[in-house]
Amino acid sequence: MDVTGDTTPRRGRGARERILAAAARLFAEQGISATGMEQVAGQAPVSKRTLYVHFRSRDELAIAYLQSLVASGKTMESVLIRADLGPRERILHLFDQPVTDASAVRGCPFIDAAAEFPDPRHPIHAYAREQKLRMVRLVTDLVTELGCREPVALAEQLVTLADGAASRAMVLNQADYGRYARAAATTLLDQALA
Structure with a gap:
């Protein structure tokens, strides 16, 4: 005692x-x-x-x-709730690979988990899906704040780019791969705000 x-x-x-x-x-x-x-x-x-x-x-x-x-706050989605950045900057920071201690680029842990447990009813897959749906809601809120037309469709496009970039970064073990998707996201945002 x-x-x-x-x-x-x-x-x-x-x-x-x-x-x-x-x-x-x-x-x-x-x-x-x-x-x-x-x-x-x-x-x-x-x-x-x-x-x-x-x-x-x-x-x-x-x-x-x-x-x-x-x-x-070590996931790519965490940038979407940062108060120190404007809506456009938050969206574009989705394409920056989070810094990790791992020597290899890991990509998105939620995509990895869903791939390992492909049954949509499995609790791990279901949690990963919840996080991906949350990501779309956060991006939808940001593009709505920017005044974009068709915010849900644009958010889905941006999130698809971010997830694809994270997956390719992992496969290619290239942490800065998101720069390609970031350029495409910039074009999408510019067109949506025109």
Whole structure:
């Protein structure tokens, strides 16, 4: 017991964060499907019992990982809610690859997750779809603010460009690949505002 009267064992503190950090590294390096819970426990490091206290399954851990990415602001969608940029700048920053610790370009983690779990009813796929629909809503709001005609169609075009650029950046391992899609997005915005 410490001076505050707390009798909680100290070793359990921070376990969830360590598990999520280990899972994030492993999922980014080798994918969700290829990562076992035992491997996550070893990398955390925590016992398997502790791991399962925090996350009952790999699916639950994968969704928590994706949620933590959203909360961290390290996804390409996060630029869409930045208050320090105007609407047009936010849209164009979609085409800048987020900085990561990985040596390889990873692309969009939501597209990766949906590809690994192709059944639309699977919880991981469903969460990835929610994030992609959120991205379209955010872009729709921004192009509406800019006064663009047909904001929903334009938003879908811009998001398709961003997702395609992220996928090609990953396949080609070329972090700055988004510059090509950014040029196309600039043209789309210019035409929509003409």
